[in-house]
Amino acid sequence: MDDLKAEAKSQLEAIIKKFNLPADRVQAHVAEGSPKDKILEMAKKLPADMVIIASHRPDITTYLLGSNAAAVVRHAECSVLVVR
Missing domain, CATH: 4.10.910 (30s ribosomal protein s13; domain 2)
Known part of the structure; x- marks a missing residue:
């Protein structure tokens, strides 16, 4: 690994x-684990001015369960740029 x-x-x-x-x-930065958790941890640890994260077109599952990008947007303490 x-x-x-x-x-x-x-x-x-x-x-x-x-x-x-x-x-x-x-x-x-490269880390193992839950993407949303690791991104949020690293953003807080640095501290980051901005997180840039990619997102795909959501489907019904994403709307119901959430996605990594959505979780980062909701919980980040810094600005988040979502790129499609």
Whole structure:
């Protein structure tokens, strides 16, 4: 699992570098567990100014059960940008 996490982080860092994003303002983090819980924990720990999260088109299950993006929007203490 550590190899997968290292590879994922490496790919995220490559994206940051490719788009010349400022390293002091944009960070890549990889964690195991519930996505919504880990995102909210990391946002609070940093503390983050903004969380950017992707979302797919919701279906009936998402409306009834919620989604990771919806949970982050509801519970984050910082701004959240949802990208489709």
